[in-house]
Amino acid sequence: MILPAAHEIEIQRMLDPSEIFDQSSPNYQRETHCWAAQKDQHPAIVLRPKSLPALQSVLRYLYASDLDFAVRSGGVGSSSARDVVLSMGAFDGFDFDRERATVVLGAGQLWGDVDRKMAALAPGYATVGARYPFVGVGGSILSGGFSWLSHEYGLCSDPKNLLDAQVVLFDGRVVWASQEPELLWALRGGCGNFGGEPFEINSRN
Numbered sequence: 001m002i003l004p005a006a007h008e009i010e011i012q013r014m015l016d017p018s019e020i021f022d023q024s025s026p027n028y029q030r031e032t033h034c035w036a037a038q039k040d041q042h043p044a045i046v047l048r049p050k051s052l053p054a055l056q057s058v059l060r061y062l063y064a065s066d067l068d069f070a071v072r073s074g075g076v077g078s079s080s081a082r083d084v085v086l087s088m089g090a091f092d093g094f095d096f097d098r099e100r101a102t103v104v105l106g107a108g109q110l111w112g113d114v115d116r117k118m119a120a121l122a123p124g125y126a127t128v129g130a131r132y133p134f135v136g137v138g139g140s141i142l143s144g145g146f147s148w149l150s151h152e153y154g155l156c157s158d159p160k161n162l163l164d165a166q167v168v169l170f171d172g173r174v175v176w177a178s179q180e181p182e183l184l185w186a187l188r189g190g191c192g193n194f195g196g197e198p199f200e201i202n203s204r205n
């Protein structure tokens with residue numbers, strides 16, 4: 001790490017070593033690569049928490065610190081920062097409810113992963129997701145989300161498609177956005193850093 005030692009010690013206390021990638025890690029490139037190369041700020045480290053409690057602790061810490069950090073899902077929006085990239089990559093859940101025809105998705109995966117899981121676990125159903133498989137779930141929903149299905153069903157983040165989102169707030173508290181209607185409103189295209197994980201999405205057959 002090339003962070004001040006006090007930050008280094010705190011971060012190592014909060015996360016498992018397998019959740020921290022420095023510039024020498026083989027995973028560093030995958031977690032920092034930006035669609036627009038000029039946006040890459042070559043962050044000192046990548047933090048990739050694997051659990052909700054770990055994400056809560058680290059977000060609370062980063063927000064209160066003087067570190068420059070960015071949250072990242074797929075990287076197609078070229079999310080980057082000088083000090084820390086907070087990767088959502090480990091949040092790759094897919095939980096399909098056939099009765100309600102809804103799916104709860106982890107924000108850190110790509111739409112191509114979602115489509116593959118949908119074909120395997122919920123054949124005949126589809127989500128209003130981004131058009132290209134390499135686009136991240138997190139950033140695309142937060143920026144509205146255009147789908148091949150949008151002409152018929154609207155944007156990914158429209159109320160009939162994005163039903164709810166679990167959000168880690170700046171102080172580490174977790175809420176479902178439907179409990180805070182203005183937050184859910186802001187998530188529907190408010191763009192990056194209105195964070196959500198996971199998203200509950202309407203799926204259609």
Ligand SMILES: Cc1cc2nc3c(=O)[nH]c(=O)nc-3n(C[C@H](O)[C@H](O)[C@H](O)COP(=O)(O)OP(=O)(O)OC[C@H]3O[C@@H](n4cnc5c(N)ncnc54)[C@H](O)[C@@H]3O)c2cc1C
Pocket residue numbers: 035070071072073074075076077078079088107108129130131132134135136137138139140141142143144145146147191192193194195196197
């Ligand atoms: C070639 C190309 C094709 C595209 N095609 C489509 C398309 O078909 N449909 C469409 O809707 N859009 C499309 N987009 C736009 C794309 O949806 C946006 O660039 C989106 O921001 C990418 O999301 P990401 O998660 O991959 O990017 P990231 O770079 O990871 O994130 C983008 C922004 O969202 C924030 N963010 C990401 N995840 C979270 C989270 N969980 N919590 C809080 N903040 C978060 C980041 O901090 C950053 O500000 C395309 C873009 C490109 C370059």
